[in-house]
């Protein structure tokens with residue numbers, strides 16, 4: 001089982017690790033499992049991390065992405081030089097600019113969720129993101145330019161307030177007793193799960209979530225609503241982008 005620091009410390013940019021296994025891919029690359037990592041394997045609308053693996057003697061391998069395989073994280077290493085070998089000591093290192101942009105974007109989207117729920121009682125039905133932009137779908141019957149302008153303004157107010165973002169891991173029973181988590185469809189989590197990781201934007205939003213977030217909303221900067229569209233009778237999509245702070 002790979003230990004993954006990204007869940008407890010989103011700011012960990014690199015970690016020393018040992019190679020557990022290496023398998024070739026059809027495309028000439030390699031699937032590398034390490035005993036520990038900092039690579040987010042993707043999920044919950046947040047894409048997986050990219051970066052490099054470095055050996056002590058100067059070898060560098062490009063990691064194009066990562067994914068979960070059971071309890072392990074598989075690093076998708078690009079074709080090129082010879083692969084590392086099982087037992088080798090490496091440093092797993094993130095493309096930090098990209099990851100930090102994803103952290104800011106993910107926290108921005110939760111802030112959007114929190115504002116839309118607090119002010120309109122509209123539930124989120126889905127979402128997705130890339131570095132510095134994202135979209136969320138909400139159960140709105142109608143949406144207008146005035147409405148999204150108001151939402152944009154309130155989201156920026158909340159970001160500027162400097163709300164703390166807290167990560168916790170709760171026993172299943174405790175998490176399932178929290179009303180805010182029930183509204184975000186925590187009940188859809190698989191039966192066997194005994195712990196639930198939560199992300200709380202203190203005073204605004206609480207969700208079960210596996211992603212990586214900044215520690216304070218102020219780190220997000222500001223957002224702009226870049227578009228909105230209907231995705232069905234009671235489903236409306238809002239697109240946002242981070243702007244220079």
Ligand SMILES: [Zn+2]
Nearest residue numbers: 044106209211
């Ligand atoms: Zn999330």
